[in-house]
Amino acid sequence: MYKLDNALKIPLHIQLYDALKKDIVQKQTVGEKLPSIRKLSSLYNISKTTVESAYSQLYAEGFIDSQPKKGYFVADILYEKQHVHNNTKSTQQQKKSSYKYDFFPAQLRKEDFPLKTWKRLFNKAVDESLDFGSYLNGQGELGLREEISSYLNSLRGVQCDASQIIICSGFSDSMGLLAKLIQNKYTHFGMEEPGYHVARRVFEEYGYAIESIKVAKEGMQLDTLKSSKAKLIYITPSHHYPTGVTMSIKQRIKILEYIHSIDGYIIEDDYDSELAYYNRPIPSLQGLDNYARVIYMGTFAKSLSPALRVSYMVLPKQLLPLYKKSYDAHFPRVSITTQKTLELFMREGHWERHLRRIRTINKKKHNHFKALLQNNLKNTFEIVAEGAGLAILINPTVAFDWKQFKSLAEKESIKLYFAKERSGGEFEAIRMGFGGFLLDELEEAVKAFSNIWHKSIC
Amino acid sequence: MYKLDNALKIPLHIQLYDALKKDIVQKQTVGEKLPSIRKLSSLYNISKTTVESAYSQLYAEGFIDSQPKKGYFVADILYEKQHVHNNTKSTQQQKKSSYKYDFFPAQLRKEDFPLKTWKRLFNKAVDESLDFGSYLNGQGELGLREEISSYLNSLRGVQCDASQIIICSGFSDSMGLLAKLIQNKYTHFGMEEPGYHVARRVFEEYGYAIESIKVAKEGMQLDTLKSSKAKLIYITPSHHYPTGVTMSIKQRIKILEYIHSIDGYIIEDDYDSELAYYNRPIPSLQGLDNYARVIYMGTFAKSLSPALRVSYMVLPKQLLPLYKKSYDAHFPRVSITTQKTLELFMREGHWERHLRRIRTINKKKHNHFKALLQNNLKNTFEIVAEGAGLAILINPTVAFDWKQFKSLAEKESIKLYFAKERSGGEFEAIRMGFGGFLLDELEEAVKAFSNIWHKSIC
Numbered sequence: 001m002y003k004l005d006n007a008l009k010i011p012l013h014i015q016l017y018d019a020l021k022k023d024i025v026q027k028q029t030v031g032e033k034l035p036s037i038r039k040l041s042s043l044y045n046i047s048k049t050t051v052e053s054a055y056s057q058l059y060a061e062g063f064i065d066s067q068p069k070k071g072y073f074v075a076d077i078l079y080e081k082q083h084v085h086n087n088t089k090s091t092q093q094q095k096k097s098s099y100k101y102d103f104f105p106a107q108l109r110k111e112d113f114p115l116k117t118w119k120r121l122f123n124k125a126v127d128e129s130l131d132f133g134s135y136l137n138g139q140g141e142l143g144l145r146e147e148i149s150s151y152l153n154s155l156r157g158v159q160c161d162a163s164q165i166i167i168c169s170g171f172s173d174s175m176g177l178l179a180k181l182i183q184n185k186y187t188h189f190g191m192e193e194p195g196y197h198v199a200r201r202v203f204e205e206y207g208y209a210i211e212s213i214k215v216a217k218e219g220m221q222l223d224t225l226k227s228s229k230a231k232l233i234y235i236t237p238s239h240h241y242p243t244g245v246t247m248s249i250k251q252r253i254k255i256l257e258y259i260h261s262i263d264g265y266i267i268e269d270d271y272d273s274e275l276a277y278y279n280r281p282i283p284s285l286q287g288l289d290n291y292a293r294v295i296y297m298g299t300f301a302k303s304l305s306p307a308l309r310v311s312y313m314v315l316p317k318q319l320l321p322l323y324k325k326s327y328d329a330h331f332p333r334v335s336i337t338t339q340k341t342l343e344l345f346m347r348e349g350h351w352e353r354h355l356r357r358i359r360t361i362n363k364k365k366h367n368h369f370k371a372l373l374q375n376n377l378k379n380t381f382e383i384v385a386e387g388a389g390l391a392i393l394i395n396p397t398v399a400f401d402w403k404q405f406k407s408l409a410e411k412e413s414i415k416l417y418f419a420k421e422r423s424g425g426e427f428e429a430i431r432m433g434f435g436g437f438l439l440d441e442l443e444e445a446v447k448a449f450s451n452i453w454h455k456s457i458c
Numbered sequence: 459m460y461k462l463d464n465a466l467k468i469p470l471h472i473q474l475y476d477a478l479k480k481d482i483v484q485k486q487t488v489g490e491k492l493p494s495i496r497k498l499s500s501l502y503n504i505s506k507t508t509v510e511s512a513y514s515q516l517y518a519e520g521f522i523d524s525q526p527k528k529g530y531f532v533a534d535i536l537y538e539k540q541h542v543h544n545n546t547k548s549t550q551q552q553k554k555s556s557y558k559y560d561f562f563p564a565q566l567r568k569e570d571f572p573l574k575t576w577k578r579l580f581n582k583a584v585d586e587s588l589d590f591g592s593y594l595n596g597q598g599e600l601g602l603r604e605e606i607s608s609y610l611n612s613l614r615g616v617q618c619d620a621s622q623i624i625i626c627s628g629f630s631d632s633m634g635l636l637a638k639l640i641q642n643k644y645t646h647f648g649m650e651e652p653g654y655h656v657a658r659r660v661f662e663e664y665g666y667a668i669e670s671i672k673v674a675k676e677g678m679q680l681d682t683l684k685s686s687k688a689k690l691i692y693i694t695p696s697h698h699y700p701t702g703v704t705m706s707i708k709q710r711i712k713i714l715e716y717i718h719s720i721d722g723y724i725i726e727d728d729y730d731s732e733l734a735y736y737n738r739p740i741p742s743l744q745g746l747d748n749y750a751r752v753i754y755m756g757t758f759a760k761s762l763s764p765a766l767r768v769s770y771m772v773l774p775k776q777l778l779p780l781y782k783k784s785y786d787a788h789f790p791r792v793s794i795t796t797q798k799t800l801e802l803f804m805r806e807g808h809w810e811r812h813l814r815r816i817r818t819i820n821k822k823k824h825n826h827f828k829a830l831l832q833n834n835l836k837n838t839f840e841i842v843a844e845g846a847g848l849a850i851l852i853n854p855t856v857a858f859d860w861k862q863f864k865s866l867a868e869k870e871s872i873k874l875y876f877a878k879e880r881s882g883g884e885f886e887a888i889r890m891g892f893g894g895f896l897l898d899e900l901e902e903a904v905k906a907f908s909n910i911w912h913k914s915i916c
Contacts, residue, residue, distance in 0.1 A: 119584050122584075123581070131765065132766065172786070173791065176786075198785060202785055307590045307594055307794035308590065308795070326663060330630070331631065332628075333628075333791075335795075335796045337765075
């Protein structure tokens with residue numbers, strides 16, 4: 001029997017999840033069936049929802065498999081050589097719009113930025129400590145790097161200290177710096193297909209040969225990876241861009257082992273990991289890595305503001321000398337005011353509060369949006385990906401006139417986003433972003449969308 | 459006779475300078491002797507200093523030559539095909555120090571940063587207009603680019619509009635972006651020798667072959683340039699780093715003609731152009747260029763704050779498409795808050811006031827520092843470069859024990875900077891920075907320096 005305690009601050013489903021995971025990791029009883037949800041719920045006198053939450057978290061992380069109508073089984077997770085981190089939290093956002101309804105898939109509301117706090121902390125930072133007359137630490141201010149490392153340790157399961165963190169001015173800047181640093185070590189860049197076009201372009205422009213590697217249900221396909229020339233790969237394991245797939249623990253470990261065996265590196269873009277609505281966020285791949293083979297990429301653009309231009313990269317320690325001997329190590333990439341304000345923002349707890357806040361807000365929007373889509377589009381559509389981030393991916397399940405659809409959208413001033421247009425590959429879906437709307441604006445937006453949708457059914 | 463008017467707001471020496479220059483440009487009487495200083499001063503009933511100022515400005519800009527004991531002569535300036543800009547204004551700064559006396563050659567005082575104004579304008583910018591929820595213009599905010607272009611037009615004689623300006627996060631960032639953009643067009647990078655090590659390193663790291671081209675009295679040597687493979691060159695014409703040489707107009711035009719003829723580009727780093735104490739600042743080389751062959755580099759690090767991380771680059775229009783198709787064009791490099799605050803700072807006139815202020819402050823320091831050096835070192839030293847920037851370059855003229863000198867400096871906690879260490883080449887000088895001291899701190903610092911100096915004379 002596990003000890004579940006209602007009086008603890010930790011929610012019951014997390015206590016249950018932790019206990020089950022510990023069991024699975026220690027006993028390694030691969031294939032063993034787990035008790036049914038009903039059974040556990042009556043055994044511990046807890047609700048079925050509580051058990052379901054625990055199970056779906058374990059499932060999302062790859063510790064258990066689900067077989068339709070049979071139940072849940074302990075998965076073969078190859079974790080022996082790996083240690084597993086538990087804790088976790090990140091997000092996405094963009095562009096002003098001239099459209100009446102803009103379903104931009106990565107949009108936070110302007111109002112979600114903590115403007116008053118930011119302003120107060122800027123003034124505090126300036127009054128307290130800023131020296132505008134001096135050059136700064138090229139890697140980023142130590143105080144900020146310490147805050148980021150402690151956040152990453154505790155909430156994303158990333159193993160690092162401040163010395164490994166480099167503050168950059170956005171995801172593309174981080175990627176560009178990395179592409180430059182290791183251009184004499186690697187020539188081929190393994191890219192998820194479909195995948196995030198910005199990552200591809202950055203490495204293309206630095207002269208890397210791009211190897212497209214298909215993403216399947218488990219994440220990047222290992223066979224295709226092995227048959228490619230790529231030793232350096234880019235993946236979005238927490239929440240694959242754009243399909244929303246979470247890479248299973250099994251797959252994560254296999255890829256780590258492979259990359260280690262060929263002396264390569266994995267660039268982990270921990271894109272949107274904070275905004276998970278059904279499960280707790282999946283810990284980072286970097287946290288599983290005992291070989292120091294993962295370069296971790298994070299950004300504040302998606303969850304705080306794209307206008308601040310702050311991102312960071314966590315380098316494995318053996319890559320630090322390479323960085324330190326480049327001229328980049330001498331020149332900071334972000335203004336002292338932004339760095340210091342962000343440092344205070346994190347140190348005083350606003351960052352975690354902000355993350356909780358936007359998760360709560362966007363979870364409500366997500367659920368309401370999903371219900372609205374179901375009510376309006378009914379049996380003419382399928383949901384391709386949901387439950388995380390700022391978009392729900394859908395496709396029609398009926399004969400559909402795409403040309404008509406797109407032209408009607410233009411006519412009605414509805415801005416739509418299609419997976420294929422930006423990510424390449426075969427995967428197609430309409431990426432319906434909800435983050436840019438207020439909760440009570442969603443209904444009108446979905447109605448307008450539904451209107452052109454139904455007119456496009458053949 | 460020229461019309462000089464004491465009642466005008468324009469100082470008499472500038473009126474005289476303008477009149478003489480107009481004459482020279484129109485009449486092109488190459489080799490003609492100018493009236494002696496004494497003669498002009500009595501003719502117009504103005505002080506000799508006024509005439510001297512006008513002459514030294516013309517000399518610095520290459521309109522007249524000086525022959526010892528013979529006087530001044532109209533120079534052959536090849537200006538026919540060129541138009542000449544008159545107006546002008548930039549600066550340098552760095553690092554905290556653990557030394558008792560730190561003669562860092564590019565240091566502004568912390569107190570010189572307009573902290574109160576900056577804070578007020580930040581708050582104003584945030585209150586007025588900022589949208590933290592949106593991605594910005596990748597090239598930089600239009601408003602800021604307009605302010606910079608109008609400053610460059612009127613005070614640096616740069617011919618450009620806002621569409622040509624790209625906001626970057628520091629000189630090395632600007633240079634890195636450029637190196638990346640044109641790496642498929644050029645393979646060899648012509649570098650001043652001695653020259654600014656950062657420029658060299660950036661292009662080295664981007665894989666360019668470096669061609670070192672000697673700098674002589676006139677600036678970069680054309681013959682060496684012509685015999686090199688470099689089509690892309692980096693120069694500091696206003697105030698050569700580190701020798702302080704101003705490139706003559708003649709030389710500027712010759713280099714422009716040559717670079718144009720080989721389909722190359724000149725990177726003009728307008729380093730320290732604002733801090734000229736004897737002459738008005740020399741207009742930019744870019745302003746002379748009718749072929750759109752100059753890429754102009756500017757920064758706020760040297761004159762406002764290195765901690766803000768803002769620089770800019772002015773691209774010739776034909777290079778804009780290259781920039782626009784790179785991913786860089788999509789991602790801004792500087793935070794919205796810094797951009798907007800700087801925009802207000804410039805729009806409301808604070809920038810020009812600030813430049814005047816630091817010029818006045820540093821001119822006083824420069825003159826006092828020079829006098830102190832002369833009083834203390836007497837006939838044991840020569841001044842290699844002075845009259846601009848934040849350092850006076852000196853060398854001993856007597857037998858000198860350099861080893862002893864450097865070890866005494868360490869012992870007495872005096873931080874010194876040597877030209878050769880950072881710039882390569884044969885040129886050596888002690889770069890005595892005065893900007894980091896308050897006016898009344900200079901005497902003590904020079905005394906401490908003089909003390910170890912005299913102990914090092916053999």
